Amino acid sequence: MGFEIGHRVRSRAQVSRGHTRLPSYLQCREGCVVGVLGAYPFPDDRAHNSTNARTEALYTVEFQLGDHAVRADLFEPYLEAST
Amino acid sequence: MSTLHDHEHSAAVSRRVKALIARLEDAGITTEAQLDSVVESFLTHARPENGYRVVARAWTDPDFKARLLADANAAVAEIGVDLSHWAPVKLRVVENTPRTHNLIVCTLCSCYPIALLGPSPSWYKSEAYRARAVSEPRAVLREFGIELPDDTQIIVWDSTAEARYMVLPQRPAGTEHLGEAELAALVTRNGLIGTALV
Numbered sequence: 001m002g003f004e005i006g007h008r009v010r011s012r013a014q015v016s017r018g019h020t021r022l023p024s025y026l027q028c029r030e031g032c033v034v035g036v037l038g039a040y041p042f043p044d045d046r047a048h049n050s051t052n053a054r055t056e057a058l059y060t061v062e063f064q065l066g067d068h069a070v071r072a073d074l075f076e077p078y079l080e081a082s083t
Numbered sequence: 084m085s086t087l088h089d090h091e092h093s094a095a096v097s098r099r100v101k102a103l104i105a106r107l108e109d110a111g112i113t114t115e116a117q118l119d120s121v122v123e124s125f126l127t128h129a130r131p132e133n134g135y136r137v138v139a140r141a142w143t144d145p146d147f148k149a150r151l152l153a154d155a156n157a158a159v160a161e162i163g164v165d166l167s168h169w170a171p172v173k174l175r176v177v178e179n180t181p182r183t184h185n186l187i188v189c190t191l192c193s194c195y196p197i198a199l200l201g202p203s204p205s206w207y208k209s210e211a212y213r214a215r216a217v218s219e220p221r222a223v224l225r226e227f228g229i230e231l232p233d234d235t236q237i238i239v240w241d242s243t244a245e246a247r248y249m250v251l252p253q254r255p256a257g258t259e260h261l262g263e264a265e266l267a268a269l270v271t272r273n274g275l276i277g278t279a280l281v
Binding site for chain 2: 026058070074
């Protein structure tokens with residue numbers, strides 16, 4: 001597990017039933033890892049479990065949307081390797 | 084949205100905040116005095132002038148600029164911007180170039196580098212800006228008076244997680260003779276969000 005800069009990834013569909021920091025407009029899209037930010041408490045877990053949330057790796061992922069790029073910071077469970 | 088609606092909405096929010104404070108006080112989690120001191124600290128330390136100074140230093144000191152782009156938290160501390168009043172966040176500064184224009188948004192809520200820029204403008208929190216910044220940034224920029232060349236790449240940074248973003252605008256042409264304080268006076272808050280060129 002773990003992505004590196006330059007890896008192609010695909011964002012998943014809805015990952016959690018409750019709180020999430022994966023915006024719906026960035027679900028199920030092909031992107032590219034452009035930054036590796038470290039490990040942070042996973043918001044989808046922290047929302048329900050504030051004192052003992054699990055940590056997950058956080059990446060900056062670039063998506064091409066028409067004539068511009070959008071970069072977002074996405075946690076590892078939101079992503080899968082793209083083939 | 085009508086003024087009446089705004090008023091009702093803000094009264095509802097205000098009631099909810101009061102109820103929350105009462106519950107937090109009852110539970111022994113915080114006090115009114117603690118909250119007042121947080122707000123006072125917020126208003127004293129969170130000023131866009133912090134961001135203007137950071138930009139002016141980056142324009143005049145290439146080594147500082149390199150450190151700022153690599154590790155903004157450490158670099159802003161060098162020039163006395165004190166982040167200790169804030170929840171720990173990772174600051175990231177992204178540089179505009181002749182080929183690239185950066186724009187900051189938070190589509191999920193209203194994440195914003197408060198310590199560097201002060202409280203965010205109301206349009207930054209509007210649903211229209213949050214939706215359109217990622218879907219049609221060129222049109223949004225045009226409405227802010229920015230017409231970018233067709234071959235300028237636009238990068239929109241959606242603050243979805245732990246990092247807070249600030250734009251480093253391009254230094255305007257013809258400012259070679261200006262000192263750091265004069266340069267800082269040229270910078271605007273919108274320039275640091277990406278909705279102005281400087």
